[in-house]
Amino acid sequence: MLSFNEKLAVMESFPQLERRDVSMGRVNFHYERSVIEKKNVGFHFHPNGNGFIFAGEIDGVDTDEKGFVNIRDYSEEELRSLVQQAIDSLTGDSSWEEGQEEKWFDSDRNELQLKFEDDMWYLFSGLNLEMAFETYEEAREYLREEGFNRL
The missing domain is CATH 3.30.720 (Signal recognition particle alu RNA binding heterodimer, srp9/1)
Structure with missing residues (x-):
């Protein structure tokens, strides 16, 4: 499992994402160029290891009812791939x-x-x-x- 800082480093390596610090030490990653209403690619990354990627527009990815995937146990390669797919799915x-x-x-x-x-x-x-x-x-x-x- 990647550490909180390692997850943040992966997310920050995507120049098209904007980091937004939110409450309780959590961090969101916003994609302004999204062609749909959903703008958060990364949601509630927390020092406890939790974090979510919006994958509601990606075929074949199991998500919760809001379209998010918990990436708590993802490897760096898995996280990078999912984030790129999420950005692509929101770009059009x-x-x-x-x-x-x-x-x-x-x-x-x-x-x-x-x-x-x-x-x-x-x-x-x-x-x-x-x-x-x-x-x-x-x-x-x-x-x-x-x-x-x-x-």
């Missing part, structure tokens, strides 16, 4: 710019690049085009089904 397609790319990795460290061009998302393995998608959500769903994650 509108944030992509022409030529923007993401790198995705599977458990064997195989790498695929997802690139936005001409209002389409293209998936490459090296120089080879693997797939094309009309939406980021389709591309993300495909990559997750194939065992890939953004790190």
